Amino acid sequence: MKYRLRVNGGTRDVDVPRGTQLLEVLRDDLGLTGARYGCGRGQCGACFVLADSGRGPRAVASCLMAVDQAATVEITTVEGLAHDSELHPVQEAFAAGDAMQCGYCTSGMVISAVALLASSPKPSDAEIRDALAPNLCRCGVYTRAIRAVKRAAG
Amino acid sequence: MSREVSERAARVAPASRGSAPDAPIPNLVEQRIRFEPDGSVTAFSGKIEFGQGIRTAFAQIVAEELRLDPERVRMVMGDTAQVPFDRGTFGSRSIAQDGDALRKAAAYAREQLLRRASEKLGVARERLTIADGAVRDGGVRDGSRGLTYAALAADPPLAGEVPDDVPLTPASEHRVLGRPRARVEARDIVTGRATYVADVRLDGMLHGKRLQPPVRGARLRSLDDAAARAMPGVRVVRDGDFAGVVAERAAQAQAALDALEADWTSPNGDDQQTVVIPMREDDGVDAALASAAHVVEASYVLPYISNAPIGPSAAVADVRADEATIYAGTQRPFGLRTEIASALGLAEERVRVVPRMPSGTYGRNSVGDASFEAAMLSRLAKRPVLVQWTREEEFTYAPARPAAVLDAKVGVGADGSLVAWRYDEHTNAHGYGFAVDPRVAPFTSGRNAIPPYRFGKGRITLYIEPTPVRTASFRSLAAAENVFAIESLLDELAFAARTDPLTFRLRHIDDPRLRRVVEAVAERATLGERSSAGLGKGLACTIYHGTYCAQVAEVVIAANGTPRLTRFWCAVDPGLVVNPDGVRNQIEGGIQQSASWTLLEELGQRDGRITTTGWDTYPIATFRDAPEEIDVHVMGDEAKPSTGVGEPGTVPVAAAIANAIFAACGARVRELPIGAERVRRARPNG
Numbered sequence: 096m097k098y099r100l101r102v103n104g105g106t107r108d109v110d111v112p113r114g115t116q117l118l119e120v121l122r123d124d125l126g127l128t129g130a131r132y133g134c135g136r137g138q139c140g141a142c143f144v145l146a147d148s149g150r151g152p153r154a155v156a157s158c159l160m161a162v163d164q165a166a167t168v169e170i171t172t173v174e175g176l177a178h179d180s181e182l183h184p185v186q187e188a189f190a191a192g193d194a195m196q197c198g199y200c201t202s203g204m205v206i207s208a209v210a211l212l213a214s215s216p217k218p219s220d221a222e223i224r225d226a227l228a229p230n231l232c233r234c235g236v237y238t239r240a241i242r243a244v245k246r247a248a249g
Numbered sequence: 250m251s252r253e254v255s256e257r258a259a260r261v262a263p264a265s266r267g268s269a270p271d272a273p274i275p276n277l278v279e280q281r282i283r284f285e286p287d288g289s290v291t292a293f294s295g296k297i298e299f300g301q302g303i304r305t306a307f308a309q310i311v312a313e314e315l316r317l318d319p320e321r322v323r324m325v326m327g328d329t330a331q332v333p334f335d336r337g338t339f340g341s342r343s344i345a346q347d348g349d350a351l352r353k354a355a356a357y358a359r360e361q362l363l364r365r366a367s368e369k370l371g372v373a374r375e376r377l378t379i380a381d382g383a384v385r386d387g388g389v390r391d392g393s394r395g396l397t398y399a400a401l402a403a404d405p406p407l408a409g410e411v412p413d414d415v416p417l418t419p420a421s422e423h424r425v426l427g428r429p430r431a432r433v434e435a436r437d438i439v440t441g442r443a444t445y446v447a448d449v450r451l452d453g454m455l456h457g458k459r460l461q462p463p464v465r466g467a468r469l470r471s472l473d474d475a476a477a478r479a480m481p482g483v484r485v486v487r488d489g490d491f492a493g494v495v496a497e498r499a500a501q502a503q504a505a506l507d508a509l510e511a512d513w514t515s516p517n518g519d520d521q522q523t524v525v526i527p528m529r530e531d532d533g534v535d536a537a538l539a540s541a542a543h544v545v546e547a548s549y550v551l552p553y554i555s556n557a558p559i560g561p562s563a564a565v566a567d568v569r570a571d572e573a574t575i576y577a578g579t580q581r582p583f584g585l586r587t588e589i590a591s592a593l594g595l596a597e598e599r600v601r602v603v604p605r606m607p608s609g610t611y612g613r614n615s616v617g618d619a620s621f622e623a624a625m626l627s628r629l630a631k632r633p634v635l636v637q638w639t640r641e642e643e644f645t646y647a648p649a650r651p652a653a654v655l656d657a658k659v660g661v662g663a664d665g666s667l668v669a670w671r672y673d674e675h676t677n678a679h680g681y682g683f684a685v686d687p688r689v690a691p692f693t694s695g696r697n698a699i700p701p702y703r704f705g706k707g708r709i710t711l712y713i714e715p716t717p718v719r720t721a722s723f724r725s726l727a728a729a730e731n732v733f734a735i736e737s738l739l740d741e742l743a744f745a746a747r748t749d750p751l752t753f754r755l756r757h758i759d760d761p762r763l764r765r766v767v768e769a770v771a772e773r774a775t776l777g778e779r780s781s782a783g784l785g786k787g788l789a790c791t792i793y794h795g796t797y798c799a800q801v802a803e804v805v806i807a808a809n810g811t812p813r814l815t816r817f818w819c820a821v822d823p824g825l826v827v828n829p830d831g832v833r834n835q836i837e838g839g840i841q842q843s844a845s846w847t848l849l850e851e852l853g854q855r856d857g858r859i860t861t862t863g864w865d866t867y868p869i870a871t872f873r874d875a876p877e878e879i880d881v882h883v884m885g886d887e888a889k890p891s892t893g894v895g896e897p898g899t900v901p902v903a904a905a906i907a908n909a910i911f912a913a914c915g916a917r918v919r920e921l922p923i924g925a926e927r928v929r930r931a932r933p934n935g
């Protein structure tokens with residue numbers, strides 16, 4: 096089945112079985128491995144991408160979104176956040192604050208933080224915790240990540 | 250993609266080394282440092298980076314001794330075709346051991362190059378200066394007579410064993426060491442470009458899944474694969490009890506796996522015995538206990554828990570007729586190479602293990618399951634194969650942290666001093682296999698069973714008991730278990746002797762470095778100040794592999810008994826500090842992870858079969874559980890060798906939290922995880 100996807104500001108054509116997870120399409124067909132597999136069930140946030148259906152970007156689990164649905168929205172992955180090698184402020188803040196260890200969860204956290212700041216530019220601590228709660232981190236960088244999001248908010 | 254493939258052509262390690270487990274590994278400068286024509290340096294280590302920050306620390310170490318900007322040092326780590334033999338990355342020993350070897354190799358190279366430059370330029374050593382990867386005559390101002398490191402090192406090639414007494418740059422002259430430094434991988438990680446094992450893509454690569462046996466040692470009696478074979482793009486492969494599927498797409502492989510109908514025979518129950526290891530046996534323990542003014546007798550219990558990495562195990566293998574390349578998230582690339590070579594029937598030097606970043610892993614990647622599966626599937630399918638375990642497979646098949654029951658009977662004399670310490674540690678194997686080596690076990694399963702206090706007469710015994718659950722090493726091994734018991738006990742003893750926990754500890758500590766961190770953390774956390782109802786602070790400490798670590802937890806208990814960790818303090822002395830922010834990050838993460846073990850985690854199992862399948866049934870701490878503040882006070886000691894920080898931060902946490910809960914509401918909880926119900930049951934008035 097052929098699909099035309101809008102990803103990271105461009106269009107990409109793929110030919111994959113109907114119902115294929117967006118996560119698999121990104122990683123195996125489009126070479127965008129920044130969205131990571133963690134659970135496949137919407138429970139960890141490692142696979143998060145931004146999906147925009149015209150009302151602003153939302154962080155969604157690409158492991159739960161079928162390619163059919165993905166074709167109806169604008170997708171931004173972590174690879175699409177930096178422009179001309181200039182990092183997005185959230186990326187900048189995570190890197191500067193060393194808000195990572197293994198970094199496996201980082202893509203998803205960055206995506207959730209970008210979505211949060213798009214709808215709430217000056218979030219409180221509690222808002223940050225709530226918005227990022229779907230993103231699990233086993234290495235335990237939560238307190239640093241909260242600081243990084245605040246720093247990105249300026 | 251092509252880069253991965255072209256790496257196949259790189260040179261293969263000359264010969265296998267290091268079969269004897271404790272043979273010293275020679276430190277050869279040519280295996281450690283390579284001077285590049287552009288003035289940069291490539292340095293080699295058999296250790297693995299998996300989020301603990303050692304790639305950055307190693308680059309700092311080499312840069313310091315060679316007087317370079319750390320940006321100019323590139324670390325090659327763990328690739329068996331390129332790096333010197335190494336036993337593995339564990340025990341928080343990387344900086345202490347390999348950092349030291351690299352430091353000496355870099356210092357030795359610098360001294361040799363200076364000697365050569367002095368001869369070539371005909372200038373006394375003392376007049377030479379070094380900067381930016383070149384040696385110059387400091388007496389000449391035009392700067393034209395510089396000799397680059399690369400040129401100096403080339404002829405004859407710099408080689409030889411690094412002497413142990415090579416002069417190191419003194420701490421007072423450090424320009425790179427001891428300064429905070431952002432991780433070298435940071436930019437790749439935040440942009441998604443970092444390549445983890447599961448991101449390796451080779452030409453012609455298939456997705457593979459192994460049909461997992463229901464229990465260890467089960468044999469495959471029959472396999473009905475008709476439905477799987479009928480699926481498009483799928484092949485079923487089998488070699489004896491090993492069976493699996495490969496497919497063009499990941500989802501196809503999963504569907505085909507689900508369609509296999511297998512009949513397994515149960516293995517004969519193995520008749521493993523409990524191994525009993527005396528760790529300390531003083532005469533007169535029982536008499537001392539009988540004469541004690543206060544005796545505390547208590548049992549502490551810890552459940553099996555999971556490593557639970559956010560990314561489940563993965564590996565990529567490309568097995569050809571006479572050679573194999575494995576991309577793996579292993580902590581033991583050379584050990585894995587041996588295992589894979591023997592599984593494939595290849596000579597070791599025909600197998601190359603190329604480490605890629607795994608998702609954070611906390612001991613579990615000492616076991617190379619996914620690599621083995623990928624290698625077998627690739628050999629059978631004659632194509633490169635990616636194996637990606639599902640979340641459920643990770644919970645079900647990955648080895649767990651052993652369970653533990655710690656039985657203690659400890660006495661305090663009338664003067665408030667410890668007089669007798671009886672302690673039985675019951676746990677399971679913390680090793681890599683199932684056989685227990687009684688010479689090694691005290692350092693793994695018995696780690697930190699001996700308290701760092703003056704405790705009078707002692708009888709400390711380790712019992713390693715068989716279990717149907719697959720267990721293996723996990724961050725800090727048995728230290729987290731033993732220190733939960735020992736540091737809870739210290740508070741219980743202090744309470745019995747009507748002393749405050751800080752004074753009681755200090756009275757029994759001889760080691761000045763332990764005393765220093767305990768006093769520091771107590772002061773920073775204002776321990777002992779009266780706090781409001783429902784809020785409590787608890788102290789705990791440890792010496793872990795030479796690192797001194799003292800902690801205070803602050804908890805608030807909700808009316809229903811739910812404990813919430815609100816703040817945390819830690820004072821740590823890891824000797825010479827390479828990267829203070831790296832230390833802080835590791836300790837903070839260790840605290841956060843260990844708080845999650847303590848308050849939330851327990852792996853479900855029935856007769857050895859794991860029943861936990863996902864994050865819904867194995868909750869870990871989330872952003873909502875994170876304390877408001879984790880204050881890490883790094884109090885290094887420049888005169889002491891660097892010791893590790895990856896594990897020590899996790900070790901005292903459970904006891905600090907349990908002691909804080911007791912301080913907050915009088916509930917002494919001796920079994921983990923500590924949830925609302927256990928607090929309610931232990932609370933004096935429910």
Ligand code: FES
Pocket residue numbers: 131132133134135136137138139140141142143156157158159
């Ligand atoms: S992989 Fe999608 S939420 Fe876990």
Ligand code: FES
Pocket residue numbers: 195196197198199200201231232233234235236300559608609
């Ligand atoms: S940094 Fe390792 S899981 Fe978050």
